[in-house]
Amino acid sequence: MVLKLYGLTTSTKTRSVAQVCKEKEIPYELITVDLRAGEQKLPAHLAVQPFGQVPVIDDDGFILYESRAIGRYLAAKYANQGTPNLIPTNPKELAFFEQAASIELSNFDPHAYGVCFEKVMKARRGLQADEAALAKHLEALNAKLDVYEVILSKQKYLAGDYVTLADLYHLPFGTGIEGLGYDVFQKRPNVARWWNDISNRPSWLAVKNGA
Numbered sequence: 001m002v003l004k005l006y007g008l009t010t011s012t013k014t015r016s017v018a019q020v021c022k023e024k025e026i027p028y029e030l031i032t033v034d035l036r037a038g039e040q041k042l043p044a045h046l047a048v049q050p051f052g053q054v055p056v057i058d059d060d061g062f063i064l065y066e067s068r069a070i071g072r073y074l075a076a077k078y079a080n081q082g083t084p085n086l087i088p089t090n091p092k093e094l095a096f097f098e099q100a101a102s103i104e105l106s107n108f109d110p111h112a113y114g115v116c117f118e119k120v121m122k123a124r125r126g127l128q129a130d131e132a133a134l135a136k137h138l139e140a141l142n143a144k145l146d147v148y149e150v151i152l153s154k155q156k157y158l159a160g161d162y163v164t165l166a167d168l169y170h171l172p173f174g175t176g177i178e179g180l181g182y183d184v185f186q187k188r189p190n191v192a193r194w195w196n197d198i199s200n201r202p203s204w205l206a207v208k209n210g211a
Contacts, residue, residue, distance in 0.1 A: 001059075001060045002027050002029050003021065003026055003027065003028040003057060004029050004031055004057065004059075005028045005031065005055055005057055006031045006033050006045070006049075006054060006055060006056040006058070007030065007032075007033060007055035007056070008033055008035055008054060009032075009209075009210035010210070011035070011054050011055065012116075012172030012173060013054065013055055013067035013172070014030075014054055014055040014067075015207045015208065015210075016168070016171070016172050017055045017057065017067050017070050017071060019171065019207050020071045020074050020075060020165070020168070022202070022203035022206050023082050023083040023086060023168070023201075024074055024075065024078040024081060024082035024086070025081050025082040026074060026078055026081075026082070033045060035054070040053060040054060048065070051065075053065070055067055055070065057074075071165050071168075072165065075087045075165060083163070083203075084162075085162050085164065086165050087164065087165060088164065093159070093160060096159045096160050097164050097166060100158040100159035100164065100166035101159075101164075101165065101166040103158060103166070104158070104170055105169075107144045107147075108141070108170055108174075109169075109173065111141040111144065112137075112170075112176075112177055114133065114134075114136075115134060115141065115173075115176075115177050115182065116173050116180075118133055119134065119180050120176060120180070138184075141184055142184060145184055145185070145188060145191055148188070148190075149188040149189075149191050152194050157194065157198075158194075163201075167194070168201075168204070170195075171198060171208070174199070175204075175208055178199075
């Protein structure tokens with residue numbers, strides 16, 4: 001059976017899972033869940049995602065939600081096809097991957113999400129951005145990317161010398177920030193090199209405007 005991906009083309013996390021499918025050459029069927037219409041809160045969806053969120057996958061009856069968990073599952077199950085080592089198997093390389101994944105989740109995502117929340121998600125609801133909160137997120141994000149600059153001066157990607165899920169997970173919100181006109185990547189040469197590399201991967205270009 002073809003993998004079923006339940007989500008929405010404008011959903012950052014749906015696009016993240018779609019990109020992993022592209023990297024691993026996994027055919028999938030996107031089944032739209034209309035968030036504005038509240039379909040994610042209907043009983044049928046709550047039966048597979050009790051928090052009423054997207055994405056969800058159905059892999060021949062195996063149901064899984066949470067985008068990072070889905071990405072890890074797909075990278076592990078289809079380890080022998082598509083882009084190799086999205087999750088390394090060597091113990092030391094795996095440890096560096098887990099370190100990089102933690103960096104993205106703890107240091108990048110909260111502030112990148114915060115910027116997009118203030119400028120994009122609030123606007124969709126007809127709300128004004130909290131400019132003080134926005135400034136704090138941008139200040140924090142820039143400080144974190146100063147550390148990224150140091151890390152990436154020593155290696156090509158966040159976990160070492162080849163791309164992993166830890167790099168790819170930066171793309172949805174990072175692309176959103178770029179689209180808002182904030183220069184957080186290009187003013188740091190090593191971060192710029194890394195960002196230009198990952199943001200121009202064919203897998204991301206294929207889904208960035210819709211999974």
